[in-house]
Amino acid sequence: MVDRACEAALYGDGDAGLDAGASVLVGDGGQWGGVGRELLGRGEAYVRQAWERGWQPADVLRLVGRDLGERHLRITRDLIAAEARWYARLPERWTDAEVWWAADGEYGEALVRREKSDRFSLATAVLEVFRLLIRLPSIEAVGPLPGDPVGDALEHAHLEPRMLGRIRALLAKAEATNFPDEAEALSAKAQELMARHTVDEALLAASGKVPAQVPVACRIGVKAPYEEAKAVLLDAVATANRCRAVWNSAFEFSTVVGFESDLEAVELLYTSLLVQGTAAMTRAEAAQRSGGRKRTKTFRQSFLLAYASRLGQRLAETAEHTAAEAPDNLPALVARDVAVTSRADEMFPRTTTTRLRGATDHAGWEDGTAAADRAHMATRRSSLPR
Known part of the structure; x- marks a missing residue:
């Protein structure tokens, strides 16, 4: 489902693809918990790709705040926190975002409760964040990546x-x-x-x-x-x-x-x-x-x-x-x-x-x-x- 939703939503410029992708994600309400877990995993991969292109969390958040909105900012912080938890040590000035949900399989429902919104709107917001992340160009790196042993030694x-x-x-x-x-x-x-x-x-x-x-x-x-x-x-x-x-x-x-x-x-x-x-x-x-x-x-x-x-x-x-x-x-x-x-x-x-x-x-x-x-x-x- 997540693969189909991303294929529909991420590679076009209009809202039609986003609507189609969000519809796929909420088409069967009984699977929302699994969808939330898979979206987190997909988001972790996208933010890691951003780091490999030279971006850092503050840069991404600044761009999301400019081009999207407050809800998108909160979702992006969730993705950053989810990706950062896998490292024993983070580079300086990296992030203070923390995982606040109990388990990844519960993230979808926890997100509904936090945002006080319907699943379709939340699915659309997540896909909009994904679309921004995958389109980030490469920029000059200003420090080591998380998990880089060379960076840990500096x-x-x-x-x-x-x-x-x-x-x-x-x-x-x-x-x-x-x-x-x-x-x-x-x-x-x-x-x-x-x-x-x-x-x-x-x-x-x-x-x-x-x-x-x-x-x-x-x-x-x-x-x-x-x-x-x-x-x-x-x-x-x-x-x-x-x-x-x-x-x-x-x-x-x-x-x-x-x-x-x-x-x-x-x-x-x-x-x-x-x-x-x-x-x-x-x-x-x-x-x-x-x-x-x-x-x-x-x-x-x-x-x-x-x-x-x-x-x-x-x-x-x-x-x-x-x-x-x-x-x-x-x-x-x-x-x-x-x-x-x-x-x-x-x-x-x-x-x-x-x-x-x-x-x-x-x-x-x-x-x-x-x-x-x-x-x-x-x-x-x-x-x-x-």
């Missing part, structure tokens, strides 16, 4: 827990405060801690006192709206922390290449600055509206581009100042930069640039620049590697 240096706690606390305070000067000082201190950690780690590696590390990669979501400005901001944060970012606009993510602890710093800082920038934009927009202006979209686009552009300059200044405090550290940092650049070029031998949409709202640009000065972060870039 060790990476992470941010030291106490420092990680301090950085998180500083950024949380920066996000919460209503005083721009305080947010600036807190964010700047967080970036300074990150830069110092990079210097210390580079010196340790150069001295041979710690095992040699190699650059790795991770993907960070860059979702619409205003994705260009967000990509510029992420690029600026990555550059300031001695990483390289390559934006994939079609799939709403940037791949960031760097050493593990630097990638952790980039994720933390980018997320915090995006929160700060969004809050500042909302406040600035409210002030503009109170004055009778209504060009919301152009204002936001211009605001975020200016925010990202100005922040890049300030982030770079902080990182350069920290590195320049001890000129003898420069060779170790250069070696680190060379390793990251080589790894990025190996992963992306053919990147292109894209022209950004212009910032056409003067007030938005001015307010965004002012907000960046207050938040203390990013770089102005006319193009992004893509």
Whole structure:
């Protein structure tokens, strides 16, 4: 039944095939338990194929959320959890999805109860997820596959827990405060801690006192709206922390290449600055509206581009100042930069640039620049590697 349903539903473009496939699956209600078990097995195979094409759970979930819906997201998490349970150890940043149903033969009925929906609608949703999974193209792999013994053997240096706690606390305070000067000082201190950690780690590696590390990669979501400005901001944060970012606009993510602890710093800082920038934009927009202006979209686009552009300059200044405090550290940092650049070029031998949409709202640009000065972060870039 599942074979016939998939044959009908997965290889066409319209809804007719989906309807036909779902009808096959629910044609005999007495077999729904067995159908649920077989759908799980089929889904496990499809997500494994996605991993082998370079995808990771967060990437797939981001795409399902964009192209399908919340129910499809929950079903996809079920498939990811079902596939992940077979491995003794998962790669870093893989998934926290867990199997919540008692037995695979009970999944179908458990799904009906959870979703409070009829079987035909659920069968259609599962087939829609399958259709998306089998059509995923191959992309650059950013880490080992689950179960890969080579991946299990890799060790990476992470941010030291106490420092990680301090950085998180500083950024949380920066996000919460209503005083721009305080947010600036807190964010700047967080970036300074990150830069110092990079210097210390580079010196340790150069001295041979710690095992040699190699650059790795991770993907960070860059979702619409205003994705260009967000990509510029992420690029600026990555550059300031001695990483390289390559934006994939079609799939709403940037791949960031760097050493593990630097990638952790980039994720933390980018997320915090995006929160700060969004809050500042909302406040600035409210002030503009109170004055009778209504060009919301152009204002936001211009605001975020200016925010990202100005922040890049300030982030770079902080990182350069920290590195320049001890000129003898420069060779170790250069070696680190060379390793990251080589790894990025190996992963992306053919990147292109894209022209950004212009910032056409003067007030938005001015307010965004002012907000960046207050938040203390990013770089102005006319193009992004893509």
